[in-house]
Amino acid sequence: MPVDPRTPVVVGVGQFTERVDAPDYRGMSSVELATEAVRAALSDTGADEVAVARAIEVFAGLRQFEICTPFGDPPLGASDNYVRSVARRVGADPARAILEPIGGNGPQHLVTELSGAIAAGEIEAALILGSENGSTLKTFAGRDNGPDHSETVGGQLEDRGYGFEQYMSEYTATHGLTGAPVQYGLLDNARRGRLGLGVTDYRHRMAELFAPFTRVAAKNPFASSPVERSVDEIETVTVENRMICDPYPRLMVARDTVNQGAAAVVMSVAAAQRLGVPEAKWIYLRGHADLTEQDLLDRVDLSVSHAARNAVAEALRGAGTGVDDVATFDLYSCFPFPVFAVCDEFGLQPDDPRGLTLTGGLPYFGGPGNSYSLHGIAETVAQMRDRPGSFGLVGANGGVMSKYSVGVYSTVPAEWAPDRSEALQADIAALPTVPVTRHADGPGTIETYSVRYDWPTTTGVIIGRLAADDTRFMALTEDDDLVALMTGGDPLGATIAVKSTEDGVNRATLA
Structure with a gap:
């Protein structure tokens, strides 16, 4: 059916992976990885690649781990303008370059934001790009011969x-929450x-969730670890599958030592027609939502995600479809919890014949930092x-289940429609909160926990x-006694004694 010519459509997508075990491995930069993905996306449009590149007014990039904090320089150096470095390599000179903050919700957030700008007539064409060179950084760490x-x-950069x-x-940082595994360990x-499960039973359920992901990764040519694994292999702790942070062995943790890039081209229907993009390439963003969760310690129930639930529901509403009619899912899967959080709310099962990932998931396909969901x-x-005629749902998660962005995609035409994220955000802001004591002294109970095996001394959080x-x-x-309970038993609900210290850290012992 005819739609407003300003209606946004995704017209090109591209991916690239450099595996460390490849004979031609050279340790590419973030710019090089993203460039390969952008070239693939331009080619995927089926139109003149040079003309499409020149027509793109906005290049939006996702921030890599190597430039995610101001506390240190990239070990191998980096571009002063990642986005324009990539644009220049593909013959583009966009009027506007954007570098997004950290957060795995970023890819879908940018697609939604720039699609809205296209629908409003502010721009006609945009490109979202992302990459991560964690494999390169690890390979050349401490070596004198690194690239x-x-x-x-230079140039403009937002x-x-x-x-x-x-x-x-x-x-939270003072109390060990300086990495994703320990943060998500608390949630799982x-x-x-909440489910009343023992440690062993829950680990088995996490492995049952992720085993089907490995089957998808094993068939994906862009996967960093294309190996099918059994439930037993994923759940059994071994030297290779060592504990990272409770409750996760290594095979349940996002694989961040990867070299991967992805890109997507979005433009108006009018621009697509003018540039000669075949209509068979057009994919409509039929539903979308972006929501932010309460701060971690404010949440009354740490075992659920209001932002994920409401964002998925809103995106489905906008698309005019329901979860039972979705043909494909790609749910953010850095750890089991983000997948479980959506499954719990919408009745999805680990063995759903539709699958819960199209890539193979972050532990197996690869977890290229903030840009993973661009691959999804x-x-x-x-x-x-x-x-x-089918509908595909992408759920993109950032922070500690802090931000959740959802997109529902289809070939079925429909004009752009705004979502109700602003009103839904107000509902989340109105939720009750839990009072927090910074300097804790006296008896207490363990509400949830993790264990940091990655520190020199095994430490309970x-x-x-x-x-x-x-x-x-x-x-x-x-x-010793409390750590033994946390690593070999079940400390949930256990009585402890806590004492504040001058360095700002509360210290706990088994009561």
Whole structure:
């Protein structure tokens, strides 16, 4: 059916992976990886690649790990303008370049934002790009013969900041929440407590969730670890599958040592027609939503995600479809919890015949930092072209289940429609919160926990409640008895003694 010529459509997608075990491995830079993906996306439009590149007014890039904080320089150097370095390599000179803050929600957020700008007539064409060179950084760490990825291109750049301050505070960082595994370990153990499951049973369920992901990764030519694994292999702790942070062995953790890139081209129907993009390439963003969760310690129930639930529901509403009618899913899967959070709310099962990933998931396909879901979008676009009339859902997660962005894609034409994210965000802001005590002293109980095996001394990380007033607190422990319970038993609900210290860390012992 005819639509407004300003209606946005995704017209090109591209992916690229450099595997460390490839005979021609050379350790590419973030710019080089993204460039290969952008070239693939331009080619995928089926139109004149040079003309499409020149028509793109906005290039929007996702921030890589090597430039995600101001606290250190990239070990191999980096471009001073990642986005324009890539644009220049493909013959583009966009009027506007954007560098997004950290957060795995970024790919879908940018697709939605720039699609809205196209629908409003502000621009006609945009490109979203992302890459991660974690494999290169690890390969050449500490070596004198590493490549120099420094590059000076200058030019306009809308740098939206780092954004990590949205995901942690001085208080949480002081108490060990300086990495994703421990943060999500708290959430998965809270969910285990809500379900009343033991440690072994819950680990089995996590492995059952992820085993089907490995089958998808094994068939994906862009996967960094294309190996099918059994439930037993994923759940059994071995030297190879060592514990990272409780409750996760290595095979349940996002694989961030990857070299991967992805890109997507979005333009108006009018621009697509003018540039000669075949209509068979057009994919409509039929539904969308972007929501932000409460801060971690404010959440009454650490085992659920209101933002994910409401964003998925809103995107489905906008698309005019329901979860039962979705043909494909790609749910963000850095750890089990983000997948479980959506499954719990919408009745999805690990063995759903539709599958819960199109890539193979972050632990197996690869977890290229903030740009993972751009690969999910690329796979969804390809699937929708092959399955006209179907709907594909992408769920993109950032922070500690902090931001959730959803897109529903289809070949079925429909004009752009705004979502209700602003009103839904107000609902989340109105949710009750839990009072937090920074300097905790006295008896308490363990609400949820993780264990950091990646520190020199195995350390327990605790979110608890004080017996005196039920306020929430954080604490660390190296107490032999308590650590033994946390690593070999089940400490949920255990009584502990907590004491504040001058260095700002609350210390816990088994009561």
